Each structure stands twice: as structure tokens, then as C-alpha cells.
Amino acid sequence: THLAIYLEPMKIALIGYGKMGKAIEQIALKKGHEIVLKISEENLSDLTSANLSIADVAIEFTQPHAAYDNVLKCFAANVPVVCGTTGWYQQLEEAKKICLEKNHSFFHATNFSIGVNLFFALSEQMAKMTERFPIYNDINITETHHTQKKDAPSGTAVTLADEIVRRITRLKKWEGELVEKSSTGNSGKDNSILPVHSIRSGDAAGLHEICYQSEDDSITLIHNAKGRGGFAKGAVMAAEWLFGKKGVFGMKDLLEL
Numbered sequence: 100t101h102l103a104i105y106l107e108p109m110k111i112a113l114i115g116y117g118k119m120g121k122a123i124e125q126i127a128l129k130k131g132h133e134i135v136l137k138i139s140e141e142n143l144s145d146l147t148s149a150n151l152s153i154a155d156v157a158i159e160f161t162q163p164h165a166a167y168d169n170v171l172k173c174f175a176a177n178v179p180v181v182c183g184t185t186g187w188y189q190q191l192e193e194a195k196k197i198c199l200e201k202n203h204s205f206f207h208a209t210n211f212s213i214g215v216n217l218f219f220a221l222s223e224q225m226a227k228m229t230e231r232f233p234i235y236n237d238i239n240i241t242e243t244h245h246t247q248k249k250d251a252p253s254g255t256a257v258t259l260a261d262e263i264v265r266r267i268t269r270l271k272k273w274e275g276e277l278v279e280k281s282s283t284g285n286s287g288k289d290n291s292i293l294p295v296h297s298i299r300s301g302d303a304a305g306l307h308e309i310c311y312q313s314e315d316d317s318i319t320l321i322h323n324a325k326g327r328g329g330f331a332k333g334a335v336m337a338a339e340w341l342f343g344k345k346g347v348f349g350m351k352d353l354l355e356l
Contacts, residue, residue, distance in 0.1 A: 185254025
């Protein structure tokens, strides 16, 4: 069925062996899967079709500049690929197109946490409701991540902002900016622009806040990741779900949201 998840032990190739890659490895091994290939900055030359073809599925968490080539290498080896790299949006559309044309398997998400994807659904609902109430004319998003995160705003914040702008007609667009601390309100700025504030601090796993303000009150939706476990569990679940399917998929398909 559509919801079927492949629960036999799988051979997984990890493309990207940083903090996320290591968290995914722990979850995968705990679930009885085998890691047959680990690619990091030190052994990029090992990312070959021959090495990839041993795997049942690849999980890719690297950098925006590398993601497109890595995904295409998985397609060339005919290996389904789950990708969590963000910040390569123009090439992402091209990768999806190639996947569909060549009948490959590609699962991409800006965030694999089940909690975050429930948060996406709540945010969409909130935007839909406040479209009818223009008194909430001061809206902003703040996201906080660890200092090593390369892209800003986060992929999760971009997904949230895109959906809010799409659903609230009084918003023309969103604009991202790096800030040092969280602030509420648009400080007299144009309320037709949704500000997305990015904070880079310590080892924060991911905090996303959406604030709707009127003259009378404010409503804030918050998702706070306690660590990388939720993202890793979701990525392994996506790999299990993708097995045997052809096409382009995301977390809405997996969770049927």
C-alpha cells in the first residue's frame, strides 16, 4: 500500500558523515540496517557508481554546492536517494525533473523531523485562518541554528515563509536577514514583506518561531528541536519508505499530511 514501509534490513550509503550523518548511522544501526558506504570530505573519491551500487538506498546530507552532483551520481548508479541538504533550490528543480524523466527514486525534505512537519501543517492552517483577519498585519519568522550551519535562512524557514506568503495575499514576499538576537514586530517596516530573521548561536539544533501580531495581542507558533535525533529518525524512515518506489517524494507523502 501507499504507506508500506520496507522493514527488512537495508544496505545504506551515507553521503555526508558530519553530525547528521553520524546521528543517522546510529539510528540505522539500531534498526538493524547496515552502513555499506560512508562518504566524507576525506574520501570523496570513493563516491563511485561501483561503490554506490552495493547500497539499497543512499542518504545525502552534505553542502549546497555538492548536493546536485551527489544526487545525480545516485541516479547514475540506479540507487534511490533521500536528500536533506538545503540551499540548492534552483538545481533541486532540475534534479526532480531528471528523476521523473529517467524513472529514478528521489526523496527530498527541508526537514525530516516528524514534529517539524506537523509544525508545517499547523503553520499552513494558521496562515489560512489569518488571511481572513487582516488585524494580524505584523508577521515574522525567527530561526536559530548552530554556528556551523552554512545556509541562512534555514530550509525549514524558507518552507514556512513560502507557504505563508502563498496563503496570505496581503504579503508580497519574504526577506531574510542575519540578526544577533530575536525580536518581535517589524519595527515600522513594510508589513507586506514577511521578515525571516536568522540567528547563528552555539550548538542550537533548530528553533523556529512564527509570530502573528495585532494591536491587541500576539500568537506565536514554536518548534524547538532538542537534538538531531528527530531529523535522523525521519531520514531513516524516509529511506525505508522510499524502497521500491519510483518518482519524487517528500515528507507530506510519507506522513500523508
